[in-house]
Each structure stands twice: as C-alpha cells, then as structure tokens.
Amino acid sequence: MTHCFTNNANATPIICLTAAEYNDWLTHQADLTQNWLNNTAYQAKPGQFSLIPDQDGLISQVVLGVEDHNDMWNLAVLPKSLPAGDYRVEQHSNLQALAWGLACYEFNRYLPSKKNKEFAKLYYDSDDTANLSAQVAAIALTRDMINTPASDMMPSNIADAAKTLAKQFGASVSETIGDDLLEQNYPTIHAVGRASIHTPRLIDMRWGKPADKKITLVGKGVCFDSGGLDIKPGKGMRWMKKDMGGAAHVLGLANMIMAANLPVQLRVLIPAVENAISDNAFRPGDVITTRSGKTVEIDNTDAEGRLVLCDALTEACSENPALIIDFATLTGAARVAVGTEIAACFSNNDDIASLLKAESESTQDPAWQLPLHKPYKSMLSSTIADIANSAETGYGGAITAALYLQEFVTNECDWLHFDVMAFNTRERPGRPKGGEAMGLRAAFNLIAKLS
Ligand code: BES
Ligand code: ZN
Ligand code: ZN
Numbered sequence: 001m002t003h004c005f006t007n008n009a010n011a012t013p014i015i016c017l018t019a020a021e022y023n024d025w026l027t028h029q030a031d032l033t034q035n036w037l038n039n040t041a042y043q044a045k046p047g048q049f050s051l052i053p054d055q056d057g058l059i060s061q062v063v064l065g066v067e068d069h070n071d072m073w074n075l076a077v078l079p080k081s082l083p084a085g086d087y088r089v090e091q092h093s094n095l096q097a098l099a100w101g102l103a104c105y106e107f108n109r110y111l112p113s114k115k116n117k118e119f120a121k122l123y124y125d126s127d128d129t130a131n132l133s134a135q136v137a138a139i140a141l142t143r144d145m146i147n148t149p150a151s152d153m154m155p156s157n158i159a160d161a162a163k164t165l166a167k168q169f170g171a172s173v174s175e176t177i178g179d180d181l182l183e184q185n186y187p188t189i190h191a192v193g194r195a196s197i198h199t200p201r202l203i204d205m206r207w208g209k210p211a212d213k214k215i216t217l218v219g220k221g222v223c224f225d226s227g228g229l230d231i232k233p234g235k236g237m238r239w240m241k242k243d244m245g246g247a248a249h250v251l252g253l254a255n256m257i258m259a260a261n262l263p264v265q266l267r268v269l270i271p272a273v274e275n276a277i278s279d280n281a282f283r284p285g286d287v288i289t290t291r292s293g294k295t296v297e298i299d300n301t302d303a304e305g306r307l308v309l310c311d312a313l314t315e316a317c318s319e320n321p322a323l324i325i326d327f328a329t330l331t332g333a334a335r336v337a338v339g340t341e342i343a344a345c346f347s348n349n350d351d352i353a354s355l356l357k358a359e360s361e362s363t364q365d366p367a368w369q370l371p372l373h374k375p376y377k378s379m380l381s382s383t384i385a386d387i388a389n390s391a392e393t394g395y396g397g398a399i400t401a402a403l404y405l406q407e408f409v410t411n412e413c414d415w416l417h418f419d420v421m422a423f424n425t426r427e428r429p430g431r432p433k434g435g436e437a438m439g440l441r442a443a444f445n446l447i448a449k450l451s
Helices: 019-027 032-037 093-101 129-147 153-169 188-192 239-258 306-316 334-336 350-360 374-380 399-406 440-450
Strands: 012-017 047-051 061-066 085-088 121-123 170-175 202-208 211-221 219-223 264-275 287-289 295-297 323-328 342-349 367-369 414-419
Touching: 012 019, 019 032, 032 047, 047 323, 047 399, 061 121, 093 129, 121 129, 121 295, 129 153, 129 440, 153 170, 153 202, 153 219, 153 239, 153 264, 188 264, 188 287, 188 306, 202 306, 211 306, 211 440, 219 239, 219 306, 219 374, 239 264, 239 323, 264 306, 306 323, 306 399, 306 414, 323 440, 334 342, 342 350, 342 399, 350 367, 350 414, 350 440, 367 399, 374 399, 399 414, 414 440
Parallel strands: 012 061, 012 085, 085 121, 211 264, 211 323, 219 264, 323 414, 342 367
Antiparallel strands: 047 061, 170 202, 202 264, 287 295, 342 414
16 A cells, blocks of 8 residues: 555645644735735634646645644545645655555445546655555555455455455464354354354464563454344444444454564464354243353343454454454444544553543544443343343443453453444544444553553
C-alpha cells in the first residue's frame, strides 16, 4: 500500500490553518490568492479546503481549515477530494500521515471498475514510511475482512486469510475442524458452529521466538450471526456479516506486530463459526460442558460469541502467556454504553487498563474501560449448570458478557478484552462507512511498550 505516499519533494504544498490563523495568513498572500479566496467565499472552516491557482491556472497550493492542529484526521478529507498528484504538508505528524493512508481505503472487491483508482499522494520522507504503509495495510486487511459478505467470509475463508498472512511473515497455522473440535475438546465452538454447512473450526497461528514474551490474541470469528434458534429480527441481523470483526481485528493486529518485527512470541486463536439454524442447531436450555470443565446452560443462542470465546480462552490460558487480548463484536449493550465509535474494554489488571488508556490517547484510537463488577456475576447463575450464557435482563449486558469470559481466564493471566462495533455506521474523514479497526492501534502500541 505504498501508493498513498510519495517521495516527490516538489509536491504541491498544503497549508493547514485554524479559522483564527486564517485572516492573518491571508494578509501575507499575493493579491491573486487573496482575491481567489475572498471571491470563492473561503472561510477556513474545519475540513473546508481550496485549490489555489497560479497565473497559469495550475494549482500552486492547497489551503485547508482545521479545528485543532493535533487532530490526526485533519488531512483525511483530502486524498479522495484532491486531483490525483503529489502533495506535501509543512508540518504533520506520523498519525496524520497514517490517516492519509487510511483515507485512501476503498472496498471495491465487487466493483471491478473502481479498482486501481489513483488518489492524491502525500510526500512523506522518513524512516517510518515502511512502518506507516504496513499499518495502513494491516487496517485495510481488517476492514476488507469485515466488509466481505458472509458468503465469501466463512470459517474456511478466515483460515485462508490467516494462512496468507502467515506465509507473508513465516508464521505457522494449524486448524481443528468440524468433529475434531469434539475430539480435541472444544465443545462450545462445535455446538455453536455445528448447524452450518460451513464447518466450524479453531484457527491457531504462531509466530516469533520462544525466548520472547508470549502474547496471545483471541478473536471472535462468527461469520454470520443469525442469532441461532433465538433468531434475530431482520433489522438486528442485517449487518451480522461483521460478527467476525474480532477475528479481523486480531489478524490485523498480528499483521502489524509481525511487520514491525516486535520481539514477542505471538499466538492467535480464532474460533470461526457460523451461528446458523438447522435441525442440529444447539438450543436454549441445552447444557454444554466447556473445555474448562465448567458447565454452561444456554439461556440464549444469540449470546454465542462468549461461547466460542470461552473454549479459546481456556486454551490460551493453558500456556500462561504474559498477556491475552481478545477482540469481539460481543454485545449490543456495549454500543448502548459507549456508542459505536469507542471500543469498550475490560481488564483483570488495572495497570494494563491504564497503559491501554494512555496508548488510546497517544494514538487517537478511542477506548474506554468498563468495570468487571463482580456482584453482577450472579445475573449469570443457573440452577442446573455452573453458569448461564446470558442474563435475564439486558442491564449491564457488556459487563455480564465480560464477566462470563473472565470465568475462563485463570487469575495468573493478564487479560484485556475489547467489545467493539468493528463498523462505521456513518462516514467521517478517513473512516468510510463499513468495517473498521477499533482499539487496534492502541493495542498495538501497548504490546510494543510491553515487549
Ligand atoms: N453479535 C451480537 C452482538 C452485537 C450486535 C454487536 C450488534 C454489535 C452490534 C451478539 O452475538 C449478540 O447477539 N449479543 C446479544 C446478547 C444477548 C442475547 C445476551 C445482544 O447483545 O443482544
Ligand atoms: Zn448473537
Ligand atoms: Zn454475535
């Protein structure tokens, strides 16, 4: 994805100005520029830009209104709006350059005529160019996987994505597929996925040196969430192709980690299933003995994410990694709590949560911690099993889901859990509608700090 950046130092300059700076700047410009901007009613409102011509009608510079010079998305309105060509900015941050790259993203798998469109390029001359391009590519992978319809992003397709990535970086991938899940003792992954013609599986990717700190990522890979027998209404089902967003996040994060060659021993576990309806579907009222030995009563087949994750978390903990991070489109309740554009996060170690908060701020990747409030655990009690998979009411639903997961994380393991939307429901500069990485860059920086 080097195509978003250029090394042409003679590129057209872009001037970023706040409304307050604009008037003073204007008085120092040539008459032609002043006349052009005044006559076109330019005001330097945030996001408003103007292409300023020279005597020959060529673009001499671009002026762009910004609200706050530190906002990483300032330049992101430009790549798709400016004529293709090379541009440069006097002063910009790595984050602003990253946003430029992210703004060049398009999902055109099913629009062949739109492929290979050229966008404006940003002059970027730094040791970090390769790193930046790698981050853009990693997030594009996450977005692409989420945007791909379920019919083309079933468990085997997620496995293919993992294998392609592994090949690129010399990682290894193994899979436990179908009835082997029962044989290898992954009963909940099997139960949720068994009704689908697209065989359920656990994908297991490993990379790095054994001497380095072990980090294990776990991603919810529900390729389509119909709700199961507790079927979702049409509106709630419409976007459930994105329910493998957790899987897309951990592969994007793994991509970043491997591209940056972080000194970690990486493991990625993805339980990949379709939550489908068939004669052999799991049912409300069923009891499943999980990998951990704990029994779970199915209160609601639509609370399937925590079921596939619990067996994967048990396996993750068995190797005692320094840190487990999971990503999941786990609850609608998390969206009620923090909205669609903030990643809700939980941790059994407040130091990790504080570090994450700091990285969330430094990367401008919003994440907000919610509490693992123990007293709510009783909402998951069952009269016939150790735990139920959902509570009677939806109150605190993101918290009860996280508490369910915590039951499967051994106390010695540091654990960070992200409940994410994984999807932009509205368009913003650099963030088109559709699949989105949320909390991923914050998590990457956290791992980089810890490694
Ligand atoms: N995949 C959904 C959660 C979801 C819905 C995330 C919409 C983002 C947007 C999950 O499997 C689910 O259905 N959760 C239920 C849990 C309930 C049955 C306890 C929910 O949130 O309603
Ligand atoms: Zn569900
Ligand atoms: Zn789901």
